[in-house]
Amino acid sequence: MDEFELIRRIAPRSLSHREIEIGIGDDAAVYNPKKGYQEIVCVDTMVDGVHFLSSHSTPADIGYKALAVNISDIAAMGGYPKFYLVSIAVPSGRRESDIEAMYEEMTKLAKLYQMDLIGGDTVSTRGQMVITVTVIGEVEKGRACLRSHARPGDVVFVTGELGSSAAGLSLLLGDRFTNDEGLVQHFMKRHKRPEPRVKAGLICSRYQRVALNDISDGLASELNEIAEASRVSIDIYQDSIPTHSELHKLHSDWEEWVLFGGEDFELAGTISSDQWERFAQECSSCGVPVYKIGQVVQSGEAKVFYHSGQDRILLEKKGYNHFKQDR
Amino acid sequence: MDEFELIRRIAPRSLSHREIEIGIGDDAAVYNPKKGYQEIVCVDTMVDGVHFLSSHSTPADIGYKALAVNISDIAAMGGYPKFYLVSIAVPSGRRESDIEAMYEEMTKLAKLYQMDLIGGDTVSTRGQMVITVTVIGEVEKGRACLRSHARPGDVVFVTGELGSSAAGLSLLLGDRFTNDEGLVQHFMKRHKRPEPRVKAGLICSRYQRVALNDISDGLASELNEIAEASRVSIDIYQDSIPTHSELHKLHSDWEEWVLFGGEDFELAGTISSDQWERFAQECSSCGVPVYKIGQVVQSGEAKVFYHSGQDRILLEKKGYNHFKQDR
Numbered sequence: 001m002d003e004f005e006l007i008r009r010i011a012p013r014s015l016s017h018r019e020i021e022i023g024i025g026d027d028a029a030v031y032n033p034k035k036g037y038q039e040i041v042c043v044d045t046m047v048d049g050v051h052f053l054s055s056h057s058t059p060a061d062i063g064y065k066a067l068a069v070n071i072s073d074i075a076a077m078g079g080y081p082k083f084y085l086v087s088i089a090v091p092s093g094r095r096e097s098d099i100e101a102m103y104e105e106m107t108k109l110a111k112l113y114q115m116d117l118i119g120g121d122t123v124s125t126r127g128q129m130v131i132t133v134t135v136i137g138e139v140e141k142g143r144a145c146l147r148s149h150a151r152p153g154d155v156v157f158v159t160g161e162l163g164s165s166a167a168g169l170s171l172l173l174g175d176r177f178t179n180d181e182g183l184v185q186h187f188m189k190r191h192k193r194p195e196p197r198v199k200a201g202l203i204c205s206r207y208q209r210v211a212l213n214d215i216s217d218g219l220a221s222e223l224n225e226i227a228e229a230s231r232v233s234i235d236i237y238q239d240s241i242p243t244h245s246e247l248h249k250l251h252s253d254w255e256e257w258v259l260f261g262g263e264d265f266e267l268a269g270t271i272s273s274d275q276w277e278r279f280a281q282e283c284s285s286c287g288v289p290v291y292k293i294g295q296v297v298q299s300g301e302a303k304v305f306y307h308s309g310q311d312r313i314l315l316e317k318k319g320y321n322h323f324k325q326d327r
Numbered sequence: 328m329d330e331f332e333l334i335r336r337i338a339p340r341s342l343s344h345r346e347i348e349i350g351i352g353d354d355a356a357v358y359n360p361k362k363g364y365q366e367i368v369c370v371d372t373m374v375d376g377v378h379f380l381s382s383h384s385t386p387a388d389i390g391y392k393a394l395a396v397n398i399s400d401i402a403a404m405g406g407y408p409k410f411y412l413v414s415i416a417v418p419s420g421r422r423e424s425d426i427e428a429m430y431e432e433m434t435k436l437a438k439l440y441q442m443d444l445i446g447g448d449t450v451s452t453r454g455q456m457v458i459t460v461t462v463i464g465e466v467e468k469g470r471a472c473l474r475s476h477a478r479p480g481d482v483v484f485v486t487g488e489l490g491s492s493a494a495g496l497s498l499l500l501g502d503r504f505t506n507d508e509g510l511v512q513h514f515m516k517r518h519k520r521p522e523p524r525v526k527a528g529l530i531c532s533r534y535q536r537v538a539l540n541d542i543s544d545g546l547a548s549e550l551n552e553i554a555e556a557s558r559v560s561i562d563i564y565q566d567s568i569p570t571h572s573e574l575h576k577l578h579s580d581w582e583e584w585v586l587f588g589g590e591d592f593e594l595a596g597t598i599s600s601d602q603w604e605r606f607a608q609e610c611s612s613c614g615v616p617v618y619k620i621g622q623v624v625q626s627g628e629a630k631v632f633y634h635s636g637q638d639r640i641l642l643e644k645k646g647y648n649h650f651k652q653d654r
Contacts (some may be wrong), residue, residue, distance in 0.1 A: 021365065022473060025556075027403035028369035028464070030471045033360030038348060041445060042355035043461055047452045076354035076586020082388045087372040087459045118368060125374045132414045134370055134461045137355070146349060213543060214354060229352075236640040 010103045016114035017082055029118035031083070038144065040137040042073040048091075048128035056172045061192045063102030067109050068172035069198040069216065070135040072265040076214035077137035077146075078205030080198055081113050086120035089130040102131070111164065113198060122301075143205040144271065145227035152268040152298040154211075156234055159200050159290050161242050162219055163254060164190035166259060166261025170251070177251045186244070194265035200288045204269060207279055212269040218262035220304065224317035227302040235272075236294030236315075238308040259306065260318055270296050337430045338578075341527065343441035344409055349354075356445035358410070365471065367464040369400040375418075375455040383499045388519045389458065390429030394436050397462040398523035399592040403541035405472075405532030406466035407525055408440050413447035414435065416457040431456070440525060470532040472539035472596065474556035479625040481538075481597040483561055486527050486617050488569050489546055490581060491517035493588025497578070504578045513571070521592035525616045529598060534606055539596035545589035551644035553597060554629040563621035563642075565635040586633065587645055597623050 010315065011024045022030040033039055034122060046066050048054045074081045085102055090099060099122065110117065115135075128166065168191030171179070171184055178184060197214070204210040213222035219241070227234050238255075247254045264303060276292065283290040293305075304315040338351045349357040360366055373393050375381045394411060401408045402607045413433065417426060422591065426449065437444065442462075495518030497504070498511055505511060515564040524541070531537040538557060538642075540549035546568070554561050566583075598606055603619065631642040 001483065001646040008594065023473065026474050027400040027539075028367045028406075028462075029368050030365050030404065030466065032365050032468070035362065038357050038359050039366075040355045040357050041410070041412065041461075041463065043412045043414050043447055043459070045416055045448055045450050045457075045459065045596075047416050047450055047454070049453055073354040077357065079355075083368070085370045086463065087370050089372055089374050089457050120370055121372055123372050123374055124377055125455060125457065126376055127374070127457075128452060130372075130374075130416050130452065130454075130457040130459075132370070132372065132457075134368075135355075136368065136463075139357065141359070144349065147353050283554075292413055 001128040002247065009100065010117065012117050015116045017116050017319060018210070020116060020118060023116060023118045036141050037138040038141050039073055040077050040079040040139055040144070041134065042070055043134040044070050044073065045130060045132040047130050053172070054129060057192060059098040059101040060105035063105040064109055064193055066131045066133045067106045067264065068196050070133045071113065071198060072194070072214040072216070074135055074137035075196050075198045075201035076212050076267060077139060077144045078145065078201045078210065079137040080132060080202060081115050081135050081137040083118045083136040084110065085118060085134040087132040088122050089125040090122060091129055092124055092126060094129065117152065118246055126200050139205060145201065145204050145210045147211055147226045149209045149211035149212060150226050150230035150232050150270040150296050152232055152296050153273050153274040154296040155273050155292050156236055156270050156294040156296060157290055157292050158219070158242065158266055158268045159197050159288060160266035161244050162215065162264050162266060163243050163247055163258035165194060166257035167247060167251065168192065181183065183246060192261065194263065194264060197267045197288070199286055200267050200283060200290070203279070203282055203288065207271055207275050210271050210280055212267055212268055215264045215266045215268055216262055218260040219268055220259045220315040221262070221317050222268045223304045225317070227304050231302055232296045233299035233301060233303045234294060234296055235303070235305045235307060238306065240291060240293040242289065242291045259315065334511040334610040336427065337444065339444050344390035344443050344444050347443060347445060350443060350445045361465065363468050364465040365468050367401055367404050367466055367471070368461065369397055370459060370461040371397050372398065374457050381456060381498070384519060386425040386428040389401040390432040391436055392522055393458045393460045393524050394433045395521055396592065398440065398525060399521070399541040399543070401462055401464035402523050402525045402528035403539050403594060404466060404471045405528045405539060406464040406536065407529060408462050408464040408473065410443050410445045410463040410523060411437065412445060412461040414459040416450050416452040417449060418456055419451055419453060421456065423575045443652045466532060472528065472531050472537045474538055474540060474553045476536045476538035477553050477557035477559050477597040477623050479559055479623050480600050481561060482600050482619050483563055483597050483621040483623060483624040484593045484617055484619050485546070485569065485593055486524050486615060487591065487593035488571050489542065489591050489593060490570050490574055490588055491583035492521060492590040493584035494574060494578065495519065498510050504626050510573060518590065521590065521647040524594045526613055527610060527617070530609055530613060530615065534598055534602050537596055537598050539594055542591045542593045542595055546595060547586045547642040548589070548644050549595045551642070554631055558629055559623050560626035560628060561621060561631045563631070563633055565633065567618060567620040569616070569618045587640065607649055629630055
C-alpha cells in the first residue's frame with residue numbers, strides 16, 4: 001500500500017470539532033483554539049519489545065494503548081483530549097491490515113472522547129515497530145492540575161486499583177500464577193487496555209489546587225514527582241492502597257507491582273483536606289472509585305514514606321526507567 | 328543516564344513564549360493560544376537507515392534535520408513555528424553524549440525561530456534510532472496557504488535550488504561524481520542541513536489564495552498534490568526550474584534528482600498571476616530566491632506536465648514513497 005492511499009483510508013470521515021479548518025491531508029493541521037481555555041499537549045512513544053510485545057498483543061491492543069497513555073497524560077492535567085496525531089515506524093514485513101487494525105482501534109477509542117485525528121505519518125523501518133502519539137487537549141483557564149500544587153495537610157488519593165497492570169504483564173510474559181481464567185483476563189485487560197481517567201481528571205480540575213499525576217511509572221515514582229515539584233513530603237499506608245481483592249494471595253511480588261509496577265494509568269494526587277469529602281462524594285456519584293491513601297506532611301525534604309504495619313519505609317523514585325532496565 | 332536526569336538537562340533554561348504556563352516536566356505542557364490566530368500542528372518521524380544514516384551523519388545533523396523538516400511543514404502552511412516536542416527511541420548502545428548533541432543542535436535551530444521545547448520523551452529500543460518531532464505553530468486567522476488554493480491562470484513558483492539535496496545524498500552514499508570539495512560540501516549541506524523557508528512562507532501568507540507545499544517528496548509529488556487538491560492541471564518548464572549551475576554537468580541523474588529527489592525543503596506553490604510581480608519583488612527584497620516555473624491551466628483532470636524541449640511529459644506523483652522503496 002502506498003502512503004497516500006493509507007492517508008486516504010485512515011483520514012476520519014467526520015470530525016467532532018468544528019474548530020478544525022484543515023485536518024489530515026495538507027502539510028499540517030490548522031484549527032482555532034477556544035477562548036477562556038488553555039491548551040495541553042503531550043507526546044508518548046511506544047517501542048515493540050520495550051513498551052509492548054507484538055508477539056503477545058494484537059495490533060488493535062497496541063493502537064489502543066498508544067493512544068490511551070496519551071489521553072491519560074491529558075487527564076492527569078485535569079483536561080480533556082481533543083486532537084491527536086500518529087506516527088508509526090512500520091517494520092518492512094508487517095501486513096497492511098495490521099496497521100489498519102491499529103488505526104481502527106484508535107478511532108474507536110477516540111470516538112469515546114470525541115477526539116479527531118488531525119495528522120501524522122507512516123514510515124518504514126528495518127527495526128522494531130515504534131508508535132508515537134501526540135495529543136492536544138484543553139483545560140479551563142487556570143484550572144490545570146499541576147504536580148506543584150500539593151501542600152502540607154492535603155489528602156493523598158488514588159483512583160481505581162493498583163498493581164493489576166503489572167500482574168497482567170507478568171501473566172503475559174508466562175508467569176501463570178493463577179489458573180482462574182476470569183482473573184487472568186482481568187489482569188491482562190488492565191495491562192493491555194487501560195482506561196484513561198478523563199472523567200476523574202475533569203472533576204479534579206473543578207477543585208482548587210489539586211496536584212495530579214497518572215500512574216505510568218508506578219505509584220512511588222508519581223508521588224515522588226509530586227513531592228519534589230511541591231517541596232513537601234508524603235506519607236502513604238499499605239492497607240489503604242486499593243488493589244484487586246485476590247492480588248496479595250496470588251504472588252509474592254504483589255507489593256512490588258503496586259508500588260513500582262506502573263502502567264495502571266490510574267490517577268494519584270493530592271487535594272486540600274477540607275475539600276476531600278465533597279470531592280470523594282462527587283467522584284463516587286460519577287462512578288469514579290477514589291481512595292484516600294495518606295497525607296502530605298510538612299518537611300524540609302521532598303520524600304515519600306510507605307507505612308506497612310509498624311514500619312515506615314522510604315519509597316525511592318525507582319519506577320520503570322527505560323534507561324536503567326529493559327523489559 | 329536516567330530519564331529524569333535527561334529531562335533536567337534538556338529542559339530549556341528560558342522560554343521565548345510567555346503564553347507557556349507549564350513547559351517540560353509535568354504530564355503535558357499547558358499554554359494559552361493567541362486570539363486572531365489559528366494553530367498549526369505537524370509531526371514527522373525519521374528512522375535510521377531510512378531517513379538518515381547514522382553512519383554518515385553526526386547526531387547534531389540528525390537532530391537538526393528532524394526539527395527542520397517539521398518547521399518546513401509549518402512554513403508550507405504560511406505559518407511560523409512556536410513550540411516543539413521531541414520523542415526519541417534510542418538504541419541501547421548509543422552514548423548519552425550523542426543524544427545530548429542532538430538536543431543541543433535542535434536548541435540552536437529552535438533559537439533562530441524563537442521556538443520553545445515543551446515536551447517529549449526518550450525511550451530505549453533494541454532496533455534503530457527513531458526520532459519523532461511535533462511542531463505547533465501559528466498563522467494569522469484565515470491566512471493558511473492550502474494545497475486547494477490553486478486556480479487556472481495562476482503562476483507556479485518555487486524557491487531556492489532543486490535537486491541539490493538528492494545530489495548530496497548520492498555523494499553521501501559513495502557516488503563521488505565530483506572532486507570539487509566546495510561542491511561536495513555544498514550538496515551535502517543541502518541534504519543534511521536544509522533551511523526551512525519560514526520567511527518565504529510568511530510572505531506567501533500575506534497574499535490571497537497562495538497554494539503551497541514544501542518539497543519533501545520531490546517537485547513532481549508536491550505539484551501533483553496541489554493539482555489534486557485544487558482540481559487543476561499544471562504545466563512546468565525544464566529550463567525555468569532553478570538548479571545549481573553545475574548540477575546538469577555532474578551527473579546523468581540530475582533531472583531525476585530535480586523532479587523526484589525530494590528533501591530540498593524549498594517551497595513550491597501557486598499565486599494569482601496579477602500578484603506575481605509584487606510577490607516576486609517582495610521575496611527578492613527579503614533575500615528569498617523565487618522563480619516562476621510554469622502556470623496552472625484549465626483542465627478536466629488534475630495532472631502535471633513537464634515541458635522539456637519540444638516534449639510535454641506527464642509527471643507522475645512518484646516521489647519518495649516509504650512503502651515502495653527503501654533507501
